[in-house]
Every structure is written in structure tokens, then in C-alpha cells.
Amino acid sequence: MFKALVAILFLSASAQALVPLRMTDKSENLKIFKVALKANKVKGLKLGDPLEFSINESPKFCKALVKNLEEDFLTVYVEEISDCWDKKMMLRRGMIFNFSEAQIEARIIDSRLTKQELEVKRKDFVNQLNDINIYLYNFDLKRKKVEAEYNNKIRELRLEKIKVLEDLYRERKAKSEIQLKLKADLDRVREAKRYLR
DSSP: OHHHHHHHHHHHHHHSOEEEEEEEEEOTTSOEEEEEOOTTTTTTOOTTOEEEEEETTOSOOEEEEEEEEOSSEEEEEESOGGGTSOTTSOOOTTOEEEEEHHHHHHHHHHHHHHHHHHHHHHHHHHHHHHHHHHHHHTHHHHHHHHHHHHHHHHHHHHHHHHHHHHHHHHHHHHHHHHHHHHHHHHHHHHHHHHHTO
């Protein structure tokens, strides 16, 4: 039973797609490894991303974290190399580290999604900036239009003011004429009253 389970685990591990990368450097304590990248095979990885890899033909996998990314190299921190390699055996430069392609593909897909989200945001900012640019470009025209509208309103108010004042002056003149007539009538009434005594 145990042998069958081990065989199944071995087959499932070996059946998954792997990305073979050549190890070019290592730390003395076998915690940090540098591997040479194949053309854009691991684009989209970020610092701290978890990865799994086996060494050469080994069916066992080690867990690692992305420590550094360069144009042609990937540096990983390995939690425990003994999970996938016998520490008694020599670990030479040039050995093949087989990284899980599923994890790398997932990171590439995440990266593409992030790029799509960023592109949506970029387009949104460009549209907002275009609206602002159009507003600023047309500002003088809009200012002149607003000034013309208010100048027309001011002109209309001035004309209305002149008309109202003219009406007031006409009314005053009419009242003054009535006043003179009433005074004259009053003087005549007084004069007549004096004669009637």
C-alpha cells in the first residue's frame, strides 16, 4: 500500500510540467541559489513568490521563495534543501533545477491580470487628463463667452435702469405740474373766500 502511494506521488510529481533552469551559483549554507533564466520563461514573478523545484531527475521537491530577479538570472531562497537533495551528495554548479511550470504560469497569468487592471486605470487617467486638457484649452473661449453673457445682462440692466429713471423723472414732472396747478387752485379758493367775508 505504502509503495503504491509513493509510486502515485512520484508519478504525479513527475507528470507535472517543469521548467528546467541551470543553477549557476549557490551560497555555502545551501540556502540561496542563482539560476540562469530561459528567454522570458519566468516573466511575471515577484519578490517573495513561492516556488517548488526538483534537482536533476529527483522526484522530491523543495520549497523556495523568489529572493531576487535580474534580466537573465533568478535568485531563490530555499527553506530546506534536504527536502529534495541528499546533503551528503555534492551539489555542483550547472545542475538542473526543475521548477513547477504551473506556479510560474499562475504568476504570469496574475501578472497579465495586473497589467490589464493597470491598463484600465491608465486609460481612465488618460481620459480624465484629456477632459482637463480640453477644458484648459477652451478656457479663454469659455471665459469670453461668460463675459459676453454678463456684459449683455449688464447692458440690459443699464437700459432698464435708464428707462425706470426716465419714468420716475416723467412722474416727478407730472406731479410737479399737478402741484403747481393745485397751488394755483388753492390760491384762487383763498382769494374767493376773502371776497366773501
